[in-house]
Every structure is written in C-alpha cells, then in structure tokens.
Amino acid sequence: MPIPYGFPEDGVVNTSATPATSTVKARRVPLAKIDVETASAAVTLGRVLPAESGRPVQAPIFNSAL
Amino acid sequence: MTGLIAFREIVLKVHSRCDLACDHCYVYEHADQSWRARPKVISPEVISRTASRLAEHARDHALPSVTVILHGGEPLLAGTARLRLVCEEFSRALTGIAALDLRIHTNGLQLSTRYLDLFAEFGVRVGISLDGDRAANDRHRRFADGRTSHPLVLAAVALLRSAPYRHLYQGLLCTVDVANDPVAVLDALVELEPPRVDFLLPHATWETPPVRPDGAPDAYARWLLRIFDHWERLGRPVPVRLFESLLSTLRGGPSLTESLGLAPTDLVVVETDGTLEQVDSLKSAFEGAAATGFNVFDHAFDRVAAHPGVRARQLGLAGVSDSCRRCPVVRSCGGGLYTHRYRDRNGFDNPSVYCTDLRELVDGVEGRTAPRETARQLSDPAELARSQEELTRILLARLNADLAGDPGWAHAWELVAAVERAGPAGADALDAVLDHPFTRTWVLAALDAARDGRPGAAEAARRLTALAAAAVLRGGLDLPAEVAYRDGEVYLPTLGLLRLGEPGTQGRASLHVTDDGYAARDGRSEHRFGPAAGDARWQPVRTWSPGPDAAPVALEDLDPYRNCFPRPPRLRLGAGETEEWRGRLDRAWALLHKAVPGFARAAAAGLTTLTPLAGGPRAGGWGEAGRHGPGALGVPYAAGVRETALALLTGRRRTRLRALAEVTDLYALDGQWQHPSPWRSRPVPVSRLLADVHERVAVEAYRRATAGPEPGGSDRIHEALDRLSTAAELTVTGKRLVAELRYELKAVDA
Numbered sequence A: 001m002p003i004p005y006g007f008p009e010d011g012v013v014n015t016s017a018t019p020a021t022s023t024v025k026a027r028r029v030p031l032a033k034i035d036v037e038t039a040s041a042a043v044t045l046g047r048v049l050p051a052e053s054g055r056p057v058q059a060p061i062f063n064s065a066l
Numbered sequence B: 001m002t003g004l005i006a007f008r009e010i011v012l013k014v015h016s017r018c019d020l021a022c023d024h025c026y027v028y029e030h031a032d033q034s035w036r037a038r039p040k041v042i043s044p045e046v047i048s049r050t051a052s053r054l055a056e057h058a059r060d061h062a063l064p065s066v067t068v069i070l071h072g073g074e075p076l077l078a079g080t081a082r083l084r085l086v087c088e089e090f091s092r093a094l095t096g097i098a099a100l101d102l103r104i105h106t107n108g109l110q111l112s113t114r115y116l117d118l119f120a121e122f123g124v125r126v127g128i129s130l131d132g133d134r135a136a137n138d139r140h141r142r143f144a145d146g147r148t149s150h151p152l153v154l155a156a157v158a159l160l161r162s163a164p165y166r167h168l169y170q171g172l173l174c175t176v177d178v179a180n181d182p183v184a185v186l187d188a189l190v191e192l193e194p195p196r197v198d199f200l201l202p203h204a205t206w207e208t209p210p211v212r213p214d215g216a217p218d219a220y221a222r223w224l225l226r227i228f229d230h231w232e233r234l235g236r237p238v239p240v241r242l243f244e245s246l247l248s249t250l251r252g253g254p255s256l257t258e259s260l261g262l263a264p265t266d267l268v269v270v271e272t273d274g275t276l277e278q279v280d281s282l283k284s285a286f287e288g289a290a291a292t293g294f295n296v297f298d299h300a301f302d303r304v305a306a307h308p309g310v311r312a313r314q315l316g317l318a319g320v321s322d323s324c325r326r327c328p329v330v331r332s333c334g335g336g337l338y339t340h341r342y343r344d345r346n347g348f349d350n351p352s353v354y355c356t357d358l359r360e361l362v363d364g365v366e367g368r369t370a371p372r373e374t375a376r377q378l379s380d381p382a383e384l385a386r387s388q389e390e391l392t393r394i395l396l397a398r399l400n401a402d403l404a405g406d407p408g409w410a411h412a413w414e415l416v417a418a419v420e421r422a423g424p425a426g427a428d429a430l431d432a433v434l435d436h437p438f439t440r441t442w443v444l445a446a447l448d449a450a451r452d453g454r455p456g457a458a459e460a461a462r463r464l465t466a467l468a469a470a471a472v473l474r475g476g477l478d479l480p481a482e483v484a485y486r487d488g489e490v491y492l493p494t495l496g497l498l499r500l501g502e503p504g505t506q507g508r509a510s511l512h513v514t515d516d517g518y519a520a521r522d523g524r525s526e527h528r529f530g531p532a533a534g535d536a537r538w539q540p541v542r543t544w545s546p547g548p549d550a551a552p553v554a555l556e557d558l559d560p561y562r563n564c565f566p567r568p569p570r571l572r573l574g575a576g577e578t579e580e581w582r583g584r585l586d587r588a589w590a591l592l593h594k595a596v597p598g599f600a601r602a603a604a605a606g607l608t609t610l611t612p613l614a615g616g617p618r619a620g621g622w623g624e625a626g627r628h629g630p631g632a633l634g635v636p637y638a639a640g641v642r643e644t645a646l647a648l649l650t651g652r653r654r655t656r657l658r659a660l661a662e663v664t665d666l667y668a669l670d671g672q673w674q675h676p677s678p679w680r681s682r683p684v685p686v687s688r689l690l691a692d693v694h695e696r697v698a699v700e701a702y703r704r705a706t707a708g709p710e711p712g713g714s715d716r717i718h719e720a721l722d723r724l725s726t727a728a729e730l731t732v733t734g735k736r737l738v739a740e741l742r743y744e745l746k747a748v749d750a
C-alpha cells in the first residue's frame, strides 16, 4: 500500500521537499556510498559542524613559484 | 609554543646566482644585497640539516604533507649531483612522516633531459618563468650582455611538454609589465598548454613605487582585467592562480596565494648557507628585511614560526593596516603582498602600493562574474531543498563513519541501505523520513555526542531503526521493519508514536504493512494500527491543511527530537486543542495571505511541520526556528490569530535564511567585524545584522498592511542595508541577498 504524495490524512504527511521519484534521486550517490572525506563533503560539513572546519590542506601559496 | 602555525612550505635556495640578468628580479636588483655574501651552492650539510629539521617539524605538528620548492637564484645551476642529493635527503627524511611535494622553479635555460630524468625519478614538478610572447619576455628576461633568452625558454618548455616529462609540467609564472600587450601575453602562455599560470605584480614598495607609464593609478588593474576578459573569452583555458584566488574569496573560500587575501603565510625560506628567512620578496623592502637571525644548524623551525615578522603575516585581519581593515574588499585583497606595503616611515602598516589597482581588480572580477557565481539556491527554492536534502544525507553518512563499529548501529544502517535499494518507492519513502525536519536535529545531536565522547550509539541505532521501519511502512515495502522500544514506546518518524509495552519496559517488535494500515507483532500477539486512526496504543501525527491546493502540514507534537527550539515544546495536544489550533492556524494563514500575499506564499513553500510550543507568544509575537531541517517551524500554542500570523511569517523567514546559510556561503569571517545595529544597543556581527534585516523587511510589510508601520521602521532597515552593502564579510551570494532585500523593501515602501 504505497502512500501517494501529499495524501491528506493524519499520519502520512509528506515531509520530502523534492518531488517523488525525481530524476535527481536516480542520479545521486546512495547513502552507503557517500564519501565524507572528499573536499566537497568537508566544505558541506564545515558549514554546519564548525569543529570540522580545520584548516584545509591547500596548494602552496609562495608567490614566486608555482 | 601554542598558537603557532606550522610551516607547510619550505623554499630552499639551492643556488644563489642566476644566469640571467632580469632587471625586475627582487633577489639581485632590489634593496637587499645579502646574496653577495652567500655561498653560491647549497652545501650537503645544509641539505641534510634542513631535511631533518623539516622532518622534525612535520612530526611535531602531525603535518600530512609538506611542500619543498627548490628556488634560487637559478636552481638548475646547482647541477644534477647536488639536486639529486637534495631529492634523496628530503625523501629519506620524510619517509613515514609526511607526504613530500617537491617542486622546482626555474628560468628553464639549463633544463635538459639529465635534469628531467632526475626530476622524473623523484616526482619533482617544474615551474618556469616566462613573461609572455617574445616581445614581452625580451623586455626584462635577458642575459647580462642583452641577448634574448626567449628561444631557450621555449625549447625548455617544449622538452618539458614532451611525452616522458609532461606530467612534471607545473606551469608558467609571468611577471606583469603594463607595456606589454595583455592579449598577446595570454595567448603566448596558453599556446604552451601549461597546467596552471600565475601573474605577478612587479615588486615595489611605497619607497620604490611601480612604474606607471601613463601615470594612471590603476594601470595594473586595467592590464590584468584585460587578461581576465581575454581569459573568459577563451573559455578559461587554464587555471590562473590570481583569478582563481579572487573567485574563491568572492565566494567565501580561502585565498590561494600569499599575494592576496588573509590566509596566514605558512612558508619559510632556507638560504644556501642555512640561514632561515621570511619570504624573500621582502628583500625588495630594505637591506635585511627578510632576516630572522635563525639558521637550520642552531634553531628548530618553530623558533622562526614565533618570529614577530613571521607572525605578523599569520594574523589575518589583525595583521593588515587600519585602512585595509575598513576596506570592503579586504577578504579578497588582504592588503596585497606583504612586501608591497613597505614604507620607511612606518614599515608594513600600510595598504599596498598597488591599493588602487587591487581594489579595481577585485571589483572588476566581482562585477564580471557575480551573476554566475551567485549560489543557485538563493533564487531557486527547489535547488535549496535539494541541497538541504543532500546535507542531511551527508551528515548521516558522517555519523555512520563515527558509529560504524557499533553492531547495533551497523545493523540499523543495513536496514536503511536496504530501503534505499528497494526501487523508487523505497527511495521516496526514505526521503520522506530523512526530510522530516527533526531527523536533522537527531543527526546533529548524535554527532555532538560522538564528538564529545558521550555514549550515544545505542540511542542512535534505535532511532535509525525506527527511521528505516517508518520508511518501510510509508513505502509499503516488502522488507523487515524491526523496531526497538524503550519505556514501552517507539516514535516512528513522520507517522506517530506506538506503544508496545508497559512504561519502563523495553524490547523489540516487528512491523508490517496490512491492507488498511500497519501491524506490530510482539511475540505471538499482533496489534493493527493507523495510519490515521488513533487508539490506546497508537498516536498518529496529526495534520493541518493550509488550503485546498496546499500539501498538508504535520502538527508534530510527538517526536522527542522536536525539543530543539529556544523554548520547550508542548506535550501531546488533546483532540479538542488540536481542533482549536487548526482553527487559529486557518485564520492566521488567511490573514497573512490577505495582508502580504507574496510573503505568505514564500512562507508556505516548503513548510511541512508545525510544532506547538509551550508558553505565550514572544514579545512581538515572532516565530521560532531551531536546529532542525528547513521544513519545520515552532509556534507558541497559546498565541492568538494575529500573533500566530506573525509567528508563521517571521519563523519562516528565519528558517529560510538559516537554510541558505547552511548550504551556501553568504558571508565569511563572521564576527571579525562588529557593526552598529539600529535595533540593538551593542554592535553585532554581520550574521546578526543580516538576520535582523531579513526578518524585519517582512515584518515591516506586514505592519503596513495591518496595524500601520512602525515610525522610522523603514529608515532603520535602510540604514542596516547600507551598512551591509559595504560589509567585507559578504560573498557574492550574500550581496545578492542584500540587493533582493532592498527590492523587497522598495516594494513595501511603494
């Protein structure tokens, strides 16, 4: 008995903000495969977990060399 | 020695002379002439001593990697044997301690296969100086007798780009001369397919200002912006460090070069005789400017790190001049390269001698790119919702990384993974429970507990199991749905509270979907329940419908994690109370839509969950947002219709700003400046000022439509908006938001 989107009855409100079965879902990384060590994950986490935002390892900054 | 920033970058002077006589070189042509007294070639003792000092430093500071840049003079003049010794000594010393990133920066004249084979053996990446096309390069980069170096440099680049060595090609470094044709310069560089390029402003100080052929104070900005425009026309064919740094800081990220921004300098220079110096461009300033008085034989790197001159360049905002601190572009500019700030009278406490250029350059790049660089989440609510959904997923994955060793958690995680694998119905059902706003509250609390070393794995596993079970029920999935209850009950996220035993008892039960609802099996007995109808053992989450076309909103008074607002939640409402509340919400919603239809529609978008809070309305009747996902809002149950309307409006405004700040960068370095606020007695950080304005624009609109405006209300908002417009913290996205607030206020004023 799948519950349709927006079924107006107590107990089954749809709290999901993205449309059901959208193509976005098909393309995204499954939960179990999310790598939380990537630079982009670090940026995402750093915004909400201040303790995570240690100084990132970044490229050398010396002006007179590359 | 706490608070010291470790050096991650060592510039190793392996040879102190050069085979070119470029007239713009800071080493030989500028104030400091200390090179004359230095040994030409670095000695084996200095090499091995520096390597072991660096290893000790990397170990003490647990550095994952260090960069060693071989520099000069012209480093290739050291010869292959000495360079091999450098590579061997550093590789050996750092093995097992830190990754070693070896680089060399050369004029290329001597570059041959003998050198490149050595560099290939040790993975040394090669950067080459080239000022552009032949005309540009010949302007400065000549031999002492005036001969051109251009063909030799091109030959070196060609060799470096050939098959066996191409992976060592680090890029091209170009010193700016505004007499050159910028388009020809960039074309000449791009043609050589460098992996990256950077442009250097010629070294100058307030004592020896840069050459300005037409007298214009912004010649360098205009020249670089012509490069920028050409770079864009070509489709950004190569990363340009200077531009990438500006684009990064404008977005709220770090600067990528010591010549721009406020990133602390983490490099130290080792001279051929083992003396330790600050960055050597300081030599342009005055004789001995770079000296620290330390050397690798007698002193650890930490001694240099504590040197006042080094520390001054690690202080970020506190390390720049007063006028830079008040400058709107200081996060991107940072007062320019330290050297360029020098004046005999007061040292480095000045803006850059390139100040006008830098300001125009930052503004120019921002003006050209702002629309493209603005985060899409600001204008696209669907994109914001998607990013918020992704944030919860990443936080949950992060929690899994912390708790994966706990068997109870690992089992629950597997249940969730099975739901996600169960086709589109599974994915949708999982989203519904993950997007439940208090799922975010729970994950954040569990991450806090894990970080603080508090025991929390059992509680987290219980919640995750309930989450998986709720998804199985919602999706009607043919999967096991097992829950663990405590104190006789379990909350099934988004569905309701299920009583499975006497108060004080705990145990497990398995749930499944039936024709008209759900059932729980506990041993041999089966209890059928829900979804909508409550009974003695099942309390469903109730809903409220904001209108015929609107999705229903959960009236969430069951989830234990709803206790995340600045004030406590109400306990479960009685049936009569719920009816009354629905009536008040209906009337408040109607009032809001009549008074401020645009704001009301925005408030409705994405609202999924209302939680009744204890106590009467706050002063002003403003709503509450807490540490939860973006769909939730807390409203004082006891608030009247008008107060409820205002609570809905302001609470949703707060939630929206919070949701934006969680997935985009609206500002950086929040708290580094304090701003006067028209509404508060003390100065506030930019985040506070922005939040106040964001909320008050909507309140002002509401007041005008209902009770009449607050005297001077609009002026105060304008005043705050003016202040925000010049705040250095704001990113391109933050500035766009401020511009939108201005439009909103204009519409209200009209």
Ligand code: SF4
Pocket: B323, B324, B325, B327, B328, B329, B330, B333, B334, B335, B336, B351, B352, B354, B355, B356, B358, B359
């Ligand atoms: S533009 Fe001028 S005042 Fe502003 S930070 Fe740069 S050097 Fe300082």
